[in-house]
Amino acid sequence: MARWKINMIVLWFGNFLVMGGMTMIVPFLPLYIQEMGIHDQHQVAMWAGFIFAANFVTSFVFQPIWGGMADRYGRKVMLLRSGFGMAFVMALMGFALTPWHLLLLRMLNGTISGFVPAAVALLSANTPRERMGLAMGTLQSGGVAGTILGPLFGGLLAEWIGFRPIFYITGGLLFIASLLTMFLVKETFDKGKAQARSNQSLFQTLKELSKTKELPALYSVTFVIQFSILSSMPLIPLFVQELHHSAEMLAFYAGLVGSVTGFSNMIASPLLGRMGDRWGPNKVLAIALVGAGIFFIPQAMVTNIWQLFAARFMLGVFMGGLLPSVQTLIRQYTPNGMESRSFAFNSSALSLGNMLGPIIGGALSGWIGIRGIFLIATLLLFLNALWVRQTLFHRAAAKPASDRSP
Template sequence: MEQWRKNLIVLWFGQFLVMAGMTMIIPFMPLYLQYDLGMTDTEQVALWAGIIFAGNFVTAFIFQPIWGKYADRYGRKLMIIRSGFGMAIVIFLMGFATAPWHLLVLRLLNGTISGFNPASIALISATTPKDKIGFAMGSVQSGAIAGTILGPLIGGVLADMVGFRPIFYLTGALLLAATLLALFVVKEDFDRKQAANSKSESVIDGLKELSRIPQLLALFGVTLLIQFANMSPMSLIPLFVQELHHSATNIAFWAGFVGSATGLSNLIASPVLGRLSDRIGAERILAVSLLGAALAFIPQAYAGTVGQLLIARFGLGLFLGGLIPTVNTLIRKYTPDGMESRAYSFNSSTLALGNMIAPIAGGAVSGSIGIRGLFLISSVLMLLNGVWVWYTLLRGKRHLQQPKKQPENNQSRGS
């Protein structure tokens, strides 16, 4: 097997485990605080659960660009190993927490040492043949997205089977195994001497340099809006499922099933759309996927049964599979050599920012417009994203492809 394929397979599992480990606590965190940590005030439980969940993304937003700088200087594989071992230890320790602040500190630490995902994407982009880059990006990103969406379902199922604390031990052990696999299987041809001799820039200077490239700024903005549109209704879907189900039984199962449908279709679509982007261009796939996602949010707003919602969420996942992977492909296309990890880290920071603000904004707005209104807002945001992509990427690409008119040569015309 070619080395780039080995890298892709190993890092797919790593991406899946990292994102699943970060999100699988969603279904049982309030219960963990109540039954294992002894909290009795329901308002305090809700407050601590929200703070603990957001803590990871707050520090990740701050530190991702810093680790990206070191990845460009010392190698992406080194950052993958550093982050993988660190997060495996931190997640394992969460199972020993005896107070809410223990969990908060560990989640903050987990976000601080994170960087597995952007380093993995940068390594894949650097080691994959150019004609396979779309397929590789779609594949590796499908692992991260599937982990994000399936994590809560896995966490809910495991909580019923083995209890709360063993989930942290199991997740830490699996992440440790994935990191060891990356240590011995993943290979990167990285010239540290050349990187050390290159110009050293601070994180702020790196951001300034990348911000001079309008396509990259547009892609960072697209990433933020995609994440905001996708995540703002997520925390309210269990309540919507309860409303549609008309029963108090099996609500958690159906809520998890609805969420996992999006992850399943995303998992299927990402490699297919990635391969297609290698043929017709990532810009076109991104624009079509944004339009499709905008349309897929509409039937969710008008769903009358859980089955209808399930089908609509499955359809949404087919188009989500063409969003973040094509953004990553285009980031590699427009990023100067030697700054790939920093570019992916800044993009990862925008993802973390979307994860932070989307649930808060969604919860605040839903009080006046309901979750059905949130689905329609998400549709509009995706549509605006599509217009932005056309204006900043597709329109500019067509302009560059137009043949330039050659000035007439007076001398040749006179002769």
């Protein structure tokens, strides 16, 4: 088997275990805070919001720093740094006694995180260009599968063994992912040549990457994608409650609606990646943005759960072509030797969208409701498609920047 395929398979399992382990805590986070002695519902909600966002705040700041180190010392060492570090921090969360402990540990976790962007950078730098779409789509499907199954298993385990042991299990999963990477992933990396390059500051790196105008455009595309999709995410359970009109099996239906997008995303990502290899990732990205925008519209008009279920399923299909296409294009336009830094800036844009989307969406929902949030997401995705056409299509036939050295 070709080396890039072995790397793809191992990193698929790594992404699955990392994202599965990271999302196992989502279903019971507010309950864990209550166990620490916080019982006022408003305080619980505030602590849960701060603790959830803390990871993205520090990740936004530190991802470019780790990306620069990966380009100088190798992507595999950054995978191991992040994987083993997160395994240790996650296990410590099981010993937290107050919400402050949990908040600080989440901030630390965001500081040392970076397994997924490092995996993207390593795979992109060691995969033939003509198979890049397939590799990026397949890699994303592993993370999505973990994101789907993590909350499901976390909720079940919380019922069986309590909250704290789940953090130890999560740490164990991250440790296993790191061991798989250590022994099975190989990269082609000239450390001497990489370290001979100038040690640029973050500002210098961003200035260098900005010379290729497509890269800042792609970072903004990533931000708008995440902002649009996550702006309604925390409100979905409340919307399901509004449509269901009953407390019976409410949690089941809310989980079902939340999972169906991930399932269709997981199935569609490799298929759309192949289409990107054949037609061009810029075309697949534009089609996926328009398709995702279209399927936010029926969500604003549904009258029952099954209509919402169908619309969310189709949304997930088109979501499968979004981030893999962006990642493929970033690799095409990034100068050789700067892949990790380029993907790290994209990861920062993603973290910013993850952080601001739910906050602003939740604030706006008080005036326009979740149905209005869906329509705003449609508008943003359509505008994003126009931005892609304006900034990426004019150089579709041009020589990619990755053919040049920085």
